[in-house]
Amino acid sequence: GAGVSQSPSNKVTEKGKDVELRCDPISGHTALYWYRQSLGQGLEFLIYFQGNSAPDKSGLPSDRFSAERTGGSVSTLTIQRTQQEDSAVYLCASSSTGLAGGPITDTQYFGPGTRLTVL
Amino acid sequence: DAKTTQPTSMDCAEGRAANLPCNHSTISGNEYVYWYRQIHSQGPQYIIHGLKNNETNEMASLIITEDRKSSTLILPHATLRDTAVYYCIVRAASGYSTLTFGKGTMLLVSP
Numbered sequence: 001g002a003g004v005s006q007s008p009s010n011k012v013t014e015k016g017k018d019v020e021l022r023c024d025p026i027s028g029h030t031a032l033y034w035y036r037q038s039l040g041q042g043l044e045f046l047i048y049f050q051g052n053s054a055p056d057k058s059g060l061p062s063d064r065f066s067a068e069r070t071g072g073s074v075s076t077l078t079i080q081r082t083q084q085e086d087s088a089v090y091l092c093a094s095s096s097t098g099l100a101g102g103p104i105t106d107t108q109y110f111g112p113g114t115r116l117t118v119l
Numbered sequence: 120d121a122k123t124t125q126p127t128s129m130d131c132a133e134g135r136a137a138n139l140p141c142n143h144s145t146i147s148g149n150e151y152v153y154w155y156r157q158i159h160s161q162g163p164q165y166i167i168h169g170l171k172n173n174e175t176n177e178m179a180s181l182i183i184t185e186d187r188k189s190s191t192l193i194l195p196h197a198t199l200r201d202t203a204v205y206y207c208i209v210r211a212a213s214g215y216s217t218l219t220f221g222k223g224t225m226l227l228v229s230p
Binding site for chain 2: 004033035042043045048056059091093107108109110111112113115
């Protein structure tokens with residue numbers, strides 16, 4: 001079946017511009033995660049959605065970052081007034097439950113990422 | 120989540136088995152061992168996970184020691200496309216847990 005898809009695959013923008021990154025999770029997956037990965041660095045958690053709600057947005061680095069999810073499916077990560085330090089690969093992952101207190105850790109499946117370059 | 124230790128890099132000849140070790144000596148009884156890999160410029164790819172029994176799927180096998188303090192990921196017949204960074208992760212058995220990747224093992228498969 002179809003995996004997680006993300007668009008665009010690459011985005012080059014100028015400092016100060018706003019960007020929107022899109023994630024289409026695996027159909028039926030209720031949990032959705034955004035991460036970012038800077039060059040040579042590990043994964044940095046940004047935000048977690050369960051359905052359309054975001055019970056954990058503790059990883060968003062500043063108020064320039066926001067995300068929403070509609071219809072329990074597609075999610076958009078928006079970065080306002082981009083800065084050069086925002087340059088990274090933004091990764092989206094989804095899993096089938098992610099419900100707190102569930103008996104089994106759910107497997108997260110990743111999309112290919114969006115490479116953001118801020119000039 | 121418990122800390123893991125992996126070798127920085129490993130080499131493997133194409134067609135041979137690649138055995139990637141991981142130490143997780145502080146693992147708790149309800150923590151799973153997960154393996155992901157990341158091929159250059161791609162998103163992380165789930166490989167396999169297990170709690171205490173050995174597991175096998177179409178990609179790999181996971182061997183967990185009886186005391187659960189270490190595990191080995193086995194790629195039975197490595198191909199050039201298996202060249203990637205492999206991450207061993209220990210995660211709590213709850214429904215929600217974000218992923219934290221360490222430095223992983225860079226596996227280079229050569230002809």
